[in-house]
Amino acid sequence: MPTVRPLGPGAVDVEVDVNGMRAPLHVPPHRTLLDALRDDLGLQGAKKVCDEGTCGACTVLVDGRPVYACMTLAVTCAGRSVETVEGLARDGELHPVQEAFVAHDAFQCGFCTPGQIMSVVALLRANATPTADDVMRAVSGNLCRCGAYPNIVEAALAAARKATK
Amino acid sequence: MKDERGRTRVVRTRNEFEGEVMEQLALVQDEDAEAWPEGAQLGIVGRAHRRVEGAAKVTGRARYTHDVRLPGMLHARILRSPHPRARVRHVDPSRALALPGVRAVLHRFNTPKTAFRGEETIFREEVRFVGDEVAAVAADTEETADAALDLIVVDYEVLPHVVDLEEAIDDAAPRIDEKGNVHDADRHERGDVKKAFASADVVVEGTYRTSTQLHNCLETHGAVAAWDGDQLTVYESTQHVFGVRQGLHAALHLPLGKIRVLCDHMGGGFGSKGGIGKYTVIAALFARELGAPVRCVLDRREENVAAGNRSATLQRVKIAGKDGRITAIAHDSWSNVGQARWVADPTGPTKGLYDVPSILAHAHRVVTNTGSLAAFRAPGYVEGTFALESAIDELADGMGVDPLALRRHHAEGAIDPVSKMRYSLKRLVDCYDIGAAEIGWSRRKRGGLRGSAPGLRRGLGMASQLWSGGGTPPAYATVHLNPDGTAVVRIGTQDIGTGTRTVLAQVCAEELGIDVRDVRVEIGDTDSTYAPISAGSLTVASITPAVRLAAKDAREQLLDVAAGVLEVGRSELRVEGGALVSRGGRTPIAKVFEDLDNYTVIGRGSRSPNPDDLVLKTFGAHFAEVEVDRTTGAVLVERVVAVHDVGRIVNPLTARSQVEGGVIQALGFALSEERVVDKPTGRVLTRSLETYKVPTVRDVPRIVVRFVDVPDTAANNVGAKGLGEPPIIPAAAAVANAVANALGVRIRHLPLTRRRVLDALAAAS
Numbered sequence: 001m002p003t004v005r006p007l008g009p010g011a012v013d014v015e016v017d018v019n020g021m022r023a024p025l026h027v028p029p030h031r032t033l034l035d036a037l038r039d040d041l042g043l044q045g046a047k048k049v050c051d052e053g054t055c056g057a058c059t060v061l062v063d064g065r066p067v068y069a070c071m072t073l074a075v076t077c078a079g080r081s082v083e084t085v086e087g088l089a090r091d092g093e094l095h096p097v098q099e100a101f102v103a104h105d106a107f108q109c110g111f112c113t114p115g116q117i118m119s120v121v122a123l124l125r126a127n128a129t130p131t132a133d134d135v136m137r138a139v140s141g142n143l144c145r146c147g148a149y150p151n152i153v154e155a156a157l158a159a160a161r162k163a164t165k
Numbered sequence: 166m167k168d169e170r171g172r173t174r175v176v177r178t179r180n181e182f183e184g185e186v187m188e189q190l191a192l193v194q195d196e197d198a199e200a201w202p203e204g205a206q207l208g209i210v211g212r213a214h215r216r217v218e219g220a221a222k223v224t225g226r227a228r229y230t231h232d233v234r235l236p237g238m239l240h241a242r243i244l245r246s247p248h249p250r251a252r253v254r255h256v257d258p259s260r261a262l263a264l265p266g267v268r269a270v271l272h273r274f275n276t277p278k279t280a281f282r283g284e285e286t287i288f289r290e291e292v293r294f295v296g297d298e299v300a301a302v303a304a305d306t307e308e309t310a311d312a313a314l315d316l317i318v319v320d321y322e323v324l325p326h327v328v329d330l331e332e333a334i335d336d337a338a339p340r341i342d343e344k345g346n347v348h349d350a351d352r353h354e355r356g357d358v359k360k361a362f363a364s365a366d367v368v369v370e371g372t373y374r375t376s377t378q379l380h381n382c383l384e385t386h387g388a389v390a391a392w393d394g395d396q397l398t399v400y401e402s403t404q405h406v407f408g409v410r411q412g413l414h415a416a417l418h419l420p421l422g423k424i425r426v427l428c429d430h431m432g433g434g435f436g437s438k439g440g441i442g443k444y445t446v447i448a449a450l451f452a453r454e455l456g457a458p459v460r461c462v463l464d465r466r467e468e469n470v471a472a473g474n475r476s477a478t479l480q481r482v483k484i485a486g487k488d489g490r491i492t493a494i495a496h497d498s499w500s501n502v503g504q505a506r507w508v509a510d511p512t513g514p515t516k517g518l519y520d521v522p523s524i525l526a527h528a529h530r531v532v533t534n535t536g537s538l539a540a541f542r543a544p545g546y547v548e549g550t551f552a553l554e555s556a557i558d559e560l561a562d563g564m565g566v567d568p569l570a571l572r573r574h575h576a577e578g579a580i581d582p583v584s585k586m587r588y589s590l591k592r593l594v595d596c597y598d599i600g601a602a603e604i605g606w607s608r609r610k611r612g613g614l615r616g617s618a619p620g621l622r623r624g625l626g627m628a629s630q631l632w633s634g635g636g637t638p639p640a641y642a643t644v645h646l647n648p649d650g651t652a653v654v655r656i657g658t659q660d661i662g663t664g665t666r667t668v669l670a671q672v673c674a675e676e677l678g679i680d681v682r683d684v685r686v687e688i689g690d691t692d693s694t695y696a697p698i699s700a701g702s703l704t705v706a707s708i709t710p711a712v713r714l715a716a717k718d719a720r721e722q723l724l725d726v727a728a729g730v731l732e733v734g735r736s737e738l739r740v741e742g743g744a745l746v747s748r749g750g751r752t753p754i755a756k757v758f759e760d761l762d763n764y765t766v767i768g769r770g771s772r773s774p775n776p777d778d779l780v781l782k783t784f785g786a787h788f789a790e791v792e793v794d795r796t797t798g799a800v801l802v803e804r805v806v807a808v809h810d811v812g813r814i815v816n817p818l819t820a821r822s823q824v825e826g827g828v829i830q831a832l833g834f835a836l837s838e839e840r841v842v843d844k845p846t847g848r849v850l851t852r853s854l855e856t857y858k859v860p861t862v863r864d865v866p867r868i869v870v871r872f873v874d875v876p877d878t879a880a881n882n883v884g885a886k887g888l889g890e891p892p893i894i895p896a897a898a899a900v901a902n903a904v905a906n907a908l909g910v911r912i913r914h915l916p917l918t919r920r921r922v923l924d925a926l927a928a929a930s
């Protein structure tokens with residue numbers, strides 16, 4: 001853990017690495033990472049669905065680990081790396097997981113999709129050859145009300161197959 | 166050519182919306198195109214196509230109402246009643262107004278009259294459920310607005326209340342409506358029910374219960390309102406931008422032309438986002454008063470008390486059989502509608518699904534001090550199909566016949582038993598054949614099958630689906646053909662996750678003769694052409710025919726232009742693959758326009774009336790295989806086979822997704838979803854996604870999707886009907902029948918929780 005200056009009660013300055021770019025934040029200590037991303041940094045891919053850690057729509061990666069951004073305080077990310085769905089595509093090319101989600105129709109309304117994708121990206125980095133069961137474990141904290149689950153599992157497995165070919 | 170096109174006429178047409186048949190006037194332009202026949206060689210329609218907005222959704226670029234941020238935007242939050250029924254005697258906002266950052270407070274003593282769903286105001290004198298709107302705060306930040314809610318002091322006179330359906334029916338309950346708590350709704354009678362019951366071989370009677378289901382759209386209800394002088398723009402997460410415009414017109418007495426409503430992407434509606442909410446009016450009032458844009462978005466807990474639900478029902482079904490046939494059904498239903506003035510009739514399937522000679526169906530609306538119903542994906546039919554199809558299985562058991570064989574006797578009729586008119590197309594029996602073969606129905610045994618381990622029982626069950634889905638005018642579209650050969654479809658519809666953009670791009674590309682990638686679809690804007698609500702499985706059948714005609718109009722104009730430019734006879738030209746093709750060769754569209762200096766072809770089309778003498782319906786059947794643990798009461802759904810007859814399938818990829826999603830939502834209704842309300846306090850105890858159990862990825866069985874896929878050429882020029890609601894209708898009933906088959910014990914109360922299963926087993930032994 002990097003050292004953090006005594007915080008609060010007012011807004012404090014922290015610097016977070018967001019999608020590989022330095023992002024200075026001036027936020028009160030109780031501001032969630034989700035609110036900081038959406039309102040302070042204008043990155044609105046992560047969605048606020050429950051704001052209490054029960055749905056996974058705000059899933060982002062902090063130092064490579066998937067977390068619920070609504071349950072993470074922005075100040076605790078000082079000096080750490082945060083990855084959001086906006087940072088996945090490179091040079092206009094979709095990330096293989098994004099590409100697989102489109103090819104396998106792994107979303108309908110699309111509101112849970114950024115969170116689902118980040119959970120799958122984290123899984124595939126840790127396990128290049130997941131089983132369907134591994135995928136289900138990885139996204140079991142990501143609710144989808146449209147019921148795109150079968151295609152989400154298919155897409156994740158297809159992305160893994162393509163990456164290891 | 167030109168004078169033969171574009172004649173506008175007024176037609177009277179019949180349509181069906183969520184079980185209600187109505188006649189209406191519509192303006193229609195153009196002569197309709199011949200429907201693409203069965204077996205037509207289509208290159209794009211009928212083929213799997215990725216969603217055209219896919220890249221936007223997987224990159225986080227897709228903008229939802231929740232994501233709208235306007236310069237200087239303020240935030241509104243709503244104070245909600247803590248009492249299930251009370252009179253608001255006084256509101257003191259002074260402490261809230263003193264909080265730095267708070268801009269204004271609205272409540273019933275300072276808010277102008279705003280007509281809202283049959284009432285005169287958005288803040289009632291008598292609040293009628295926990296969560297009813299009492300006041301609202303606008304502040305610089307959402308956090309400040311939230312904090313200010315706690316500082317508003319309200320003086321309530323608490324009144325007696327009732328929240329439970331069966332208690333509300335009871336004469337001893339407080340009368341919460343001056344006309345009583347129970348109201349007659351739809352009643353249908355045919356044949357002679359009394360006589361049929363008297364002369365029957367077997368009569369079975371059962372009381373069925375279903376629980377309140379909460380929509381839980383992931384994007385909660387909300388709106389952002391902004392004024393530019395006297396012009397109001399509202400961003401709303403909605404299934405009907407024109408409905409929101411109408412609602413604002415009524416509430417704020419604004420001319421329609423002064424209101425623009427926008428909805429680009431939206432995070433689920435499932436029926437609950439059919440018009441304005443009080444949050445819309447609150448945002449618009451604050452924005453006008455404060456001269457700044459105002460955002461009012463519900464949080465998850467508000468969503469689950471005040472944004473609608475599927476009514477809990479109590480249903481009594483009595484069914485008679487004689488000589489191997491069903492001779493009569495009597496079906497009474499009572500639905501907990503909260504404070505709503507309508508009811509989603511659960512007896513629809515009883516009236517229309519099977520050709521049964523004698524029917525007595527009677528629906529009742531019961532008011533309680535709970536949040537009101539909103540349409541929820543096939544409202545009424547999901548609840549009613551469970552009761553009807555359970556009762557038919559119980560009758561089949563009583564008669565000692567196979568339940569599918571029993572249904573077949575009543576599924577072949579070509580005449581709708583309610584309207585007495587002929588169906589445009591009905592392939593229900595095909596659904597049975599396809600589904601029975603896929604699930605292996607011949608394995609089904611009375612009393613169920615042995616499970617995969619000791620203590621487990623296995624069962625098969627099925628149920629049928631009836632729904633409308635024929636679509637309706639009015640619906641209008643334009644297709645702009647750009648000089649580079651690309652096209653823009655413009656229509657004021659919505660894509661609520663169903664894939665509307667994609668099917669419109671396909672139909673336009675097919676008719677115009679260009680690639681799907683060269684079509685952009687612009688929707689969700691009342692400054693565009695009118696399209697109906699994205700509900701009632703109306704969308705595909707209402708708007709794809711209009712888009713097809715607009716594309717056809719654009720193509721014909723293109724041919725006019727090309728004939729002149731290329732100096733080729735018009736009749737020798739056709740458009741194919743983005744080029745004008747004649748015996749002389751291919752000329753890309755862009756080349757034709759090269760010397761014309763930014764010419765734009767504008768094609769327009771409208772939805773033609775429905776046929777006068779035919780009834781448009783969709784049909785289907787679901788088959789379920791389950792394993793039930795007699796020790797723990799756990800129900801494991803292993804497989805669902807879903808077969809639907811909805812006319813032509815425009816996009817098999819997105820159609821399959823829609824069926825899977827409908828089945829999964831139905832499984833939530835069947836197994837885990839249940840709003841729990843505390844009777845003494847009237848509070849909803851299942852307001853969070855922790856306590857209210859929507860299905861997760863772990864709860865999904867293998868789902869096999871099949872379509873009859875025969876175009877309904879009498880229905881409209883595309884031959885397609887709606888698929889949004891059909892897949893949620895029969896799955897819960899099929900699972901309940903499979904569980905009853907597995908256990909030899911019938912559970913008449915959804916969801917089939919472990920407790921209900923164990924209680925039923927204990928009662929039976």
